[in-house]
Amino acid sequence: MDRIETYNLFGESDDLPDVVHCETIAARSVRHDWEFVPHRHARLHQVLMIAQGGGRATFDGEAWTLSNGHVANVPAGCVHGFSFTPGTEGWVVTIPAEVLDEGLAEGEGLRPLLARPMVVDGTEDIGATIAAIFAAYDGRAFARAHELRARVALLAGLVARAIAADAPGADTPTETGLQRRFEALVETHYTAHLQVAAYAARLGVTPTHLTRIMRTATGQPATAAIQDRIIREARRNLAYSNLSISQIAYRLGYEDPAHFSRVFRRSTGLSPTEFRKKTEAAG
Secondary structure, eight states: OOSOEEESBTTBOSOOOSSOEEEEHHHHHTTTTTEEEEEEESSEEEEEEEEEOOEEEEETTEEEEEOTTEEEEEOTTOOEEEEEOTTOEEEEEEEEHHHHHHTOOTTSSHHHHHTSOEEEEOOHHHHHHHHHHHHHHHOOOTTHHHHHHHHHHHHHHHHHHHHHHTSTTOOOOOOOHHHHHHHHHHHHHGGGTOOHHHHHHHHTSOHHHHHHHHHHHHSSOHHHHHHHHHHHHHHHHHHHOOOOHHHHHHHTTOSOHHHHHHHHHHHHSSOHHHHHHHHHHHO
């Protein structure tokens, strides 16, 4: 494809009209022959749980196996595709980014964990919470929206816990309000290749303070967050589009495709051509 499609909900163009959206895996899979080509949701976070069956998922070019009891965490903006075994049973909870943010307190470390696209082992608590969300979603009881928001917040915590448990011994990341505002600005302006000083000025802090906050939260300086966002988008386009390397470079704000190729190799250890060939072979 010439570009990565961005959908609100599997091709639907209208904004999500509810606190969450709930449906079975089969509900849309049957109509799509159990295959979903790589796409992304700009403002929606999804949690899938497999009850029976399985298949294969790709998140930003990385392949994952899906089987009974697995939970897939799909952050907003992650390019993802699914190939389900026909007859697979399970559930999909789709959460607007604004609703997810409402239930996440700063400093608890959940947000960075939930930003990781992963497949993890599900738990009874996750299954029970998804079942309760489906029940509330289908009902029309008083305080329905409040209940859904509360249960979504619980689901987010349980999924974050499962992600953290998947890497025992790893430090749980932390975050600050400044970090979130900086990352939001990077998301908007990364193709402009602004320097840290420009971001710091917009945030009303010094470049030194911004770098200190980012290094404390992520172990890397602020420049790394800018670079990582550019490389992540480059990987997505190389893996999921037919755009030439020069076209990708220009879209990412590089005037010289050769410079883009050098930056990409320094970050990934592969040239853009080598990376594309590797992802094609894996597919």
